[in-house]
Amino acid sequence: MALTRVWSTSAALSLRVSVPCRGFSSAVEGLKFTKSHEWAKVEDEGKLASVGITEHAQEHLGDVIYVELPDVGVAVAQGTIVGSVESVKASSDINSPVSGNIVEVNKELLSSPGLVNGSPYEKGWIMKVEMSSRDELNNLMDPDEYSEYAKKKIPNITEHKDT
Secondary structure (H helix, E strand, O other): HHHHHHHHHHHHHHOOOOOOOOOOOOHHHHHHHHHOOOEEEEHHHEEEEEEEEOOOHHHOOEEEEHHHHHOHHHHHHOOEEEEEEEOOOHHHEEEEOEEEEEEEEOHHHHHHHHHHHHHOOOOOOOOEEOOOOOHHHOEEEEEEHHHHHHHHHHOOOOOOOOO
């Protein structure tokens, strides 16, 4: 279904057809976002962050067929590559939105990588990081900021006008 949506988006752009834009999911409340389309959800009284890729990212990747997970116990720095997501049409690095130690990975993604598409903010999480500094969260975007950022990166189809 994601491939159809991307193809439809491309076709609509080239034909300059207006297509309604889907609203931003309510599942993003309380999340923080990176410019590279990862999210972090702070848990456990601010010590732990669950991490995944955004709905926007998975839609543009298409059907995810493989997720390269990082190793548990590895120390990561904010912005560093920790793994990758592969789809039938593209591959994308996963960057850590926070610094700290990886304490858990979502092993369910090894046998069911499509969870990233079907539930990017819940069942499709990638790793959990014990954060070394909550201050880094200030470097990330809130849901409204990310929504605006994503719209600028991929303009809303309804904003295209006939020339």
